[in-house]
Amino acid sequence: MLRSLHLKLMLIMLLLITSLMTVVGTFLMTNVSSFYTNSFYAQMKEVFDESNTDFVNSLRTEAAQSDNVSRIQAMIEAHSGLLGIDSRSRNYYILNAENGECLASSDAKGGNNLKDTPNLLAARNGTIGQRSDITANYMDVAIPISGGSHHYIIYILDNRENADDLNGQLFMIILQALLFGLLISVLLSFLLAKTMTLPIERLTDSAERIADGDFNSRIDVESNDEIGILTTTFNEMSDTLQSTLNEVKNERNKLDTLFLHMTDGVVAFSNDRSVMQYNPAAAQMLHCDDMDALDYNAFFQSNIDFDQVLSLHSPFYEDFEYTVDDTTLEVHLTPFSSETSGGVLAVLHDVTQQRKDQEIRREFVANVSHELRTPLTNVRSYAETLQDADEMPTETAHNFLDVIISETDRMTHIVQDLLTLSKFDYGHMEMIISRFPFTDAVDDVCNAVELAAKSHRHTLLRNYPVFPVITADRGRLTQVIMNIVSNAIKYTPDGGRIEIRGGADNDTIWLEVSDNGIGIPAKDRPHIFERFYRVDKARSRESGGTGLGLSIASEIVAQHHGLLSLERQDSPGTTFRITLPIHQPIQEVKHGEDA
Numbered sequence: 001m002l003r004s005l006h007l008k009l010m011l012i013m014l015l016l017i018t019s020l021m022t023v024v025g026t027f028l029m030t031n032v033s034s035f036y037t038n039s040f041y042a043q044m045k046e047v048f049d050e051s052n053t054d055f056v057n058s059l060r061t062e063a064a065q066s067d068n069v070s071r072i073q074a075m076i077e078a079h080s081g082l083l084g085i086d087s088r089s090r091n092y093y094i095l096n097a098e099n100g101e102c103l104a105s106s107d108a109k110g111g112n113n114l115k116d117t118p119n120l121l122a123a124r125n126g127t128i129g130q131r132s133d134i135t136a137n138y139m140d141v142a143i144p145i146s147g148g149s150h151h152y153i154i155y156i157l158d159n160r161e162n163a164d165d166l167n168g169q170l171f172m173i174i175l176q177a178l179l180f181g182l183l184i185s186v187l188l189s190f191l192l193a194k195t196m197t198l199p200i201e202r203l204t205d206s207a208e209r210i211a212d213g214d215f216n217s218r219i220d221v222e223s224n225d226e227i228g229i230l231t232t233t234f235n236e237m238s239d240t241l242q243s244t245l246n247e248v249k250n251e252r253n254k255l256d257t258l259f260l261h262m263t264d265g266v267v268a269f270s271n272d273r274s275v276m277q278y279n280p281a282a283a284q285m286l287h288c289d290d291m292d293a294l295d296y297n298a299f300f301q302s303n304i305d306f307d308q309v310l311s312l313h314s315p316f317y318e319d320f321e322y323t324v325d326d327t328t329l330e331v332h333l334t335p336f337s338s339e340t341s342g343g344v345l346a347v348l349h350d351v352t353q354q355r356k357d358q359e360i361r362r363e364f365v366a367n368v369s370h371e372l373r374t375p376l377t378n379v380r381s382y383a384e385t386l387q388d389a390d391e392m393p394t395e396t397a398h399n400f401l402d403v404i405i406s407e408t409d410r411m412t413h414i415v416q417d418l419l420t421l422s423k424f425d426y427g428h429m430e431m432i433i434s435r436f437p438f439t440d441a442v443d444d445v446c447n448a449v450e451l452a453a454k455s456h457r458h459t460l461l462r463n464y465p466v467f468p469v470i471t472a473d474r475g476r477l478t479q480v481i482m483n484i485v486s487n488a489i490k491y492t493p494d495g496g497r498i499e500i501r502g503g504a505d506n507d508t509i510w511l512e513v514s515d516n517g518i519g520i521p522a523k524d525r526p527h528i529f530e531r532f533y534r535v536d537k538a539r540s541r542e543s544g545g546t547g548l549g550l551s552i553a554s555e556i557v558a559q560h561h562g563l564l565s566l567e568r569q570d571s572p573g574t575t576f577r578i579t580l581p582i583h584q585p586i587q588e589v590k591h592g593e594d595a
């Protein structure tokens, strides 16, 4: 099948050949005609010209004779070579000048049907008719000859048959040449197409492959001509394109990875408010499984109108806090535009923990101020009373001073606890790690609280086995156990039952302290390890509690890679459980000393 370039090339060749042949043919045939005409009139002029008076005079002489026509005819016959008379295309006629009758001629058909041509008419009027008319299909000259009383016209008529024959032959030759040329042009167009279109076809194939994303296709450069240069440029272009695309792909991958894994959520809304794109963090923060089904209105329209955001100009943005269930999000909205689309970009930042921390800090400061203000107020008022009352009984003054000392102790206690917690917070708490039998530590606490338990008529049950030797900070762990057992004594009405249980497995030991006391209400259980958290503030303060004991205890256990937890129990009372690894990681044993 002919490709379009083949066809075009062939048509161009055909057009070229045809127009060339037409021009050549026309030129040749016109020239042949005019040559023929010119040579006819030149011949005639040579014979009949006034300068060649001999022939014309002789004709006049002959015309005056009695058998003049045959004489004239004989003379013309004698000059027929010069005149080119061939009795076929060119004939002579001897006409009677008066009536135009043909008296003799070389024409076998006779000459009575001759047309009244302008030359013939001129001769009948007595002048030589030798005007040439290129448009006529004949050539003629008419020479009036008078001799005596006889008037004749020698009329030479050429019907251009020879010229037409010659033109006909020329036409045939040109036609053959044209056909031959056309044949050659068809062959040449194939040849040309092969050399020109094949590389172009290869370029097209390669360009198509590149358009399909295959950048590995390269074309061999086979020539140094324009097509060769085009091929080289094409190969260079596809190299550049490939490397540029790779760079773009890498950047895109980086951005995609960033987009996928960034902790902040990003949602892009298109101009029609639908969700264009979002990252997993956004879906998670907004607690939404099917983001595509929702639009801007479903999320933020009640906070800020979409069109208001669209009307913003960089670098301005809108931000507000958005709450989904128990999550607080900081939302930044800014418009974006690209060549193809535009819309609003929402960046979501989870500030739940931040807000909680702020709240905890606020509460903490309020708690510390409150805890310190009460004893300080007491100290001040007792001191002022002592100062104002000059004659106060010594015993009362002593009692006042005891209160001042105990309130000061309380403040010292609080400040020490706060210092301990702050050391934990900043990682400055140095642990004195050693190996010691855990049983000893538990026994020490039980022995120490025995009197206090007895004074409250509590039954103290020691149901723990012999624990393995553990690696830990003995002093701090004793502090933890003491805090829990003391709390059990404190928060159990007199005559209660306090049980200390324990056990061990390969890597860990556990210790549980349970009582049948007032228990901790369900709503307070999640907060029990928070700083300054107390279920019954009055009761705790009465018994000298600061609300910091359990938070310090839980920090100490955590420092030992263990867990202090409040256990669920069906019976009334409370159970705390300590779980500890038997061995601490190597690097923390460096401060230690063997027991």
Ligand code: ADP
Residues within 6 Å of the ligand: 483, 487, 488, 489, 491, 492, 515, 517, 518, 519, 520, 528, 533, 534, 535, 536, 540, 541, 544, 545, 546, 547, 548, 549, 550, 551, 573, 574
């Ligand atoms: P406090 O110095 O007030 O005892 P803690 O941090 O040791 O502070 O305890 C926090 C709060 O937990 C206490 O105020 C008390 O309300 C509650 N609590 C702790 N242990 C018990 C227990 N065994 N029974 C009931 N409530 C307890």
